[in-house]
Amino acid sequence: xxxxxxxxxxxxxxxxxxxxxxxxxxxxxxxxxxxxxxxxxxxxxxxxxxxxxxxxxxxxxxxxxxxxxxxxxxxxxxxxxxxxxxxxxxxxxxxxxxxxxxxxxxxxxxxxxxxxxxxxxxxxxxxxxxxxxxxxxxxxxxx
Amino acid sequence: xxxxxxxxxxxxxxxxxxxxxxxxxxxxxxxxxxxxxxxxxxxxxxxxxxxxxxxxxxxxxxxxxxxxxxxxxxxxxxxxxxxxxxxxxxxxxxxxxxxxxxxxxxxxxxxxxxxxxxxxxxxxxxxxxxxxxxxxxxxxxxxxxxxxxxxxxxxxxxxxxxxxxxxxxxxxxxxxxxxxxxxxxxxxxxxxxxxxxxxxxxxxxxxxxxxxxxxxxxxxxxxxxxxxxxxxxxxxxxxxxxxxxxxxxxxxxxxxxxxxxxxxxxxxxxxxxxxxxxxxxxxxxxxxxxxxxxxxxxxxxxxxxxxxxxxxxxxxxxxxxxxxxxxxxxxxxxxxxxxxxxxxxxxxxxxxx
Amino acid sequence: xxxxxxxxxxxxxxxxxxxxxxxxxxxxxxxxxxxxxxxxxxxxxxxxxxxxxxxxxxxxxxxxxxxxxxxxxxxxxxxxxxxxxxxxxxxxxxxxxxxxxxxxxxxxxxxxxxxxxxxxxxxxxxxxxxxxxxxxxxxxxxxxxxxxxxxxxxxxxxxxxxxxxxxxxxxxxxxxxxxxxxxxxxxxxxxxxxxxxxxxxxxxxxxxxxxxxxxxx
Numbered sequence: 057x058x059x060x061x062x063x064x065x066x067x068x069x070x071x072x073x074x075x076x077x078x079x080x081x082x083x084x085x086x087x088x089x090x091x092x093x094x095x096x097x098x099x100x101x102x103x104x105x106x107x108x109x110x111x112x113x114x115x116x117x118x119x120x121x122x123x124x125x126x127x128x129x130x131x132x133x134x135x136x137x138x139x140x141x142x143x144x145x146x147x148x149x150x151x152x153x154x155x156x157x158x159x160x161x162x163x164x165x166x167x168x169x170x171x172x173x174x175x176x177x178x179x180x181x182x183x184x185x186x187x188x189x190x191x192x193x194x195x196x197x198x199x
Numbered sequence: 200x201x202x203x204x205x206x207x208x209x210x211x212x213x214x215x216x217x218x219x220x221x222x223x224x225x226x227x228x229x230x231x232x233x234x235x236x237x238x239x240x241x242x243x244x245x246x247x248x249x250x251x252x253x254x255x256x257x258x259x260x261x262x263x264x265x266x267x268x269x270x271x272x273x274x275x276x277x278x279x280x281x282x283x284x285x286x287x288x289x290x291x292x293x294x295x296x297x298x299x300x301x302x303x304x305x306x307x308x309x310x311x312x313x314x315x316x317x318x319x320x321x322x323x324x325x326x327x328x329x330x331x332x333x334x335x336x337x338x339x340x341x342x343x344x345x346x347x348x349x350x351x352x353x354x355x356x357x358x359x360x361x362x363x364x365x366x367x368x369x370x371x372x373x374x375x376x377x378x379x380x381x382x383x384x385x386x387x388x389x390x391x392x393x394x395x396x397x398x399x400x401x402x403x404x405x406x407x408x409x410x411x412x413x414x415x416x417x418x419x420x421x422x423x424x425x426x427x428x429x430x431x432x433x434x435x436x437x438x439x440x441x442x443x444x445x446x447x448x449x450x451x452x453x454x455x456x457x458x459x460x461x462x463x464x465x466x467x468x469x470x471x472x473x474x475x476x477x478x479x480x481x482x483x484x485x486x487x488x489x490x491x492x493x494x495x496x497x498x499x500x501x502x503x504x505x506x507x508x509x510x511x512x513x514x515x516x517x518x519x520x521x522x523x524x525x526x527x528x529x530x531x532x533x534x535x536x537x538x539x540x541x542x543x544x545x546x547x548x549x550x551x552x
Numbered sequence: 553x554x555x556x557x558x559x560x561x562x563x564x565x566x567x568x569x570x571x572x573x574x575x576x577x578x579x580x581x582x583x584x585x586x587x588x589x590x591x592x593x594x595x596x597x598x599x600x601x602x603x604x605x606x607x608x609x610x611x612x613x614x615x616x617x618x619x620x621x622x623x624x625x626x627x628x629x630x631x632x633x634x635x636x637x638x639x640x641x642x643x644x645x646x647x648x649x650x651x652x653x654x655x656x657x658x659x660x661x662x663x664x665x666x667x668x669x670x671x672x673x674x675x676x677x678x679x680x681x682x683x684x685x686x687x688x689x690x691x692x693x694x695x696x697x698x699x700x701x702x703x704x705x706x707x708x709x710x711x712x713x714x715x716x717x718x719x720x721x722x723x724x725x726x727x728x729x730x731x732x733x734x735x736x737x738x739x740x741x742x743x744x745x746x747x748x749x750x751x752x753x754x755x756x757x758x759x760x761x762x763x764x765x766x767x768x769x
Contacts (some may be wrong), residue, residue, distance in 0.1 A: 092331050093230075094283070108235035108238075109235070110229050110234070110235050112229050112475075112476075112481075113229070113232060113475075115432050115434065115474065115475055117434045118434070118487075127206065137222075138221055139215075139216055139218050139219035140215065140219045140222055140223060143222060158222055158225065158226055162480070162481030164481070165480065165481055166226040166229075166480075167222075167225055167226040167229050169225070169229075169235060177221065178221060178222060178225075179217060181218075182216070182217035182221070183217070184217040184219060185216050185217045234625075310725045323581075324760075326673075332636075366707075381653060396759060428707050428722060430722075433718070438665065439662070440661070441661050441662070441663075442643055442660060442661040444643065446681055450553070460643070461643070461647060464692040467726075467727070468556070468723055470724065483617030499557070501555070502596045503753050504560075508651070509644070509647040510644070511645065511647045511648045512647050512648055512650070512651035513560040513561070513564045513642035513648060513651065514557075514560055515560070515561070515564040515565045516565040516568075518652070518654070520565075520569065521568060521569065521652070522568075524568075524569040524572040524576075525572050525573070525576045526576075527573055527576075528572065528573040528574065528575065528577040528580065529576045529577070529580045530575060530576065531573075531577045531581075531583055531743075532577040532579065532580025532581035532582075532583075532584065533580055533581070534579045535577070535581050536582075536583075536584030536585045537582070537584065539581075539585060540584075540585070
């Protein structure tokens, strides 16, 4: 490529990690998202329904998701679900605000949600599974 | 594979708990860009959906689209959606071959007439039917035959959707897209070279959930994934606005992650989900890795100027032609000036007489 | 072929050819129509200084008219200044010029360009309205004036709309912007837009002609 613009010292780098990557980019989506959580939490506190926010439908620059996690912090409850891969449900330092991260069996993230609720749906045992389990236990104890 | 089985039942038989199924629905709804409030509806629809029969025809293609979709070896949510369909014919993935394979295709078409999904990757050569054949049948004939009783057609990849690489100048095989041949069936163009895997499964998931084809844009692509252009969702957009561009691939600007417009990025005129969904499970996409967008989900992207020529440079031809135009103009200028002078001289001479 | 493919391909090609052909024709023609050598004895041999002096002196209003035409004076400069910045210092434009000329120059941030483009558009519309309503201006204006203004106004407006992604799909806005620029390029050699190229040389030429006779122009 014929360079016509600025071309700083063309020192070859020794490894891929030595390439400094600085992304000073903001999408401006962090603050509005946190305010949405604030409103949802207020509604929950007033006795209204919970809210689920899908983090994957918002463009977030590298580092911004970490910033959101940093602000929300970690609370008293951390649950790990093993269904079609691991799912981590972490209550943040704000009771009622849960961070749900779904991963598949290859550890790739397939879903990230902030649930503002008393307890995330997935933590509850499901009716169909309970019924199956009841039958199984009955059969198990017969033998 | 039983095609009359409910999807919910099928997943339960695979050992997926209700909790796992809900996780699956949650991820699927997110995939289809549905709000979390729709998860319940998705769960209900998927539980009672029937496993549709899918016939996958591979024509003039590089198999990249299939590779994009099936890279993982362990079950993932995406592959579970893929498994949820009854894939009755696929060259790369099926165990059968020869007459057995073709018989399986004919049987699936008959049993599910009017209800099966036809997935096509690769373009269709019209120059000579012998350029691309399967079991001695030309692509054109096989497409027409299989499309006749299909419910809908999904053209996977830019080759099937718009002609792709084979269609690039000078198009030696006379390659055309699926929609150039089939005009009486709904066609969903899932373009990209290759398409993002979750986009392919997102379309299948939509079909599984709602039994209909999703909303399409003017080029027949699912609007949920192709509705925004890369430029509007690119995380490097602030650099574009501030006028901070990388001039070469290894200069200061490139290392700082500045905008790649000057290095030929076609982001502003390309519609795809790369900037938000990204590739390899959300790891990265070309721009994040330092290379401009090629515009691979757009028709004729191979012939839209060089990959490294900036968008605004245009495709206006050569400077030599301009110099030729200047020479012609100069000639006319001299000629008309001299003609004007001689007219004036003659008029003066006539006056003096 | 889509509208954008046409606008950035054959449309642009033909417009550039006509633009280059037409301007070369008129400029070369004008040069070859220059008056014959003046055989009278000159007062001053070095007329370059006089020529440049005329370029400067005719770039500001004559003292007697200063107050009366203050409005035209300032808006005229504001319009040209804003236009040049918007056209010549916007990064995508510079990349286009680079593809034609082979060289480029530094660019300005997009927000500055947006401001100057809006200023240029607003001033041009104000001047257009004045031309159409002021009795004297209206009397002396002809089709050439209005066409020349129009073919510059449309690229400005469509450029702003395309940049803001406002009004239609981006490719359509971009194609319309390119087509409007092509219309301007095709009109350019044949109307009053040629003042772009002719004005300074004409002032210089008048300056040298007067300077030779020792008269301040």
